[in-house]
Amino acid sequence: MSRSTFASIAALISLVNAVPALIAPAAIASLYGVSVDAQTLLIAQLLAAAYLGYAVIAWTTRDTTETAVRRGIDAGNALPWGVSAVIWIYVASTGMTNAVGWFAAGLTVVFALGWAYFLIVDRSSESGVVAITPRV
């Protein structure tokens, strides 16, 4: 899968997660079997706002060719997806959510690995650039 396709899917997933959580956070929380108070709803909406920003960045930079930017975006996505994967696995395994929590855990693992893969690919393609100088 090309980086462009992967970034497009990641943008779509961020959007699909963000919009409902922004509009109806309580309904999304109940989907995961979690009951939340007003303060937690605010944090959930702030998180959704951040995910919308991620969606915009991933979508609009999906075809960028500048390696430094790609590396920054790869790292900037791999890190939160990776941390989220750890939190989701902990939350799901300790029974804080219902079975839907495992779906979210799986999703975050897949995207953490995907962004980490493209980070490695972009790093190696950057270090593989060799300056060609004319022979004297």
Place this chain on the structure above:
Amino acid sequence: MTLSALVSVFFGIVGLLATEPLATFGGFARSVPSAGLGEFLAASYLGYGVMNWFARDTRDPVARRAIAFGNLTGWSLSLVLALTDILAGGARTFGWPTVILCTVFTAGWGYFATQRARAHARLRVGDAAG
């Protein structure tokens, strides 16, 4: 971009390492869901910080515009949410400081997004003419 990156990394690291003390200081009631979501939020801020830091010197107009619009989206929505929360009577220790922080960064990213959109439009007009 550097300033935004540093602020995001600061909140990201503090939020991840000291979720509960930060929540208590901010006047949030201690609950498992809010702590978990707080950690997700901190992780996403850390990601913004890393992204903005690595992309701060880019010359790619598409990437510059994209990062400006992405950050503008996050900050402006956060501003609306924080303001709505205060107006609804949910004022806490972090209430107004959050609104001020969001206003500053929304204005900053809004300025850069507009500038970069104009530069991008000029570039496209130039390409079409050339």
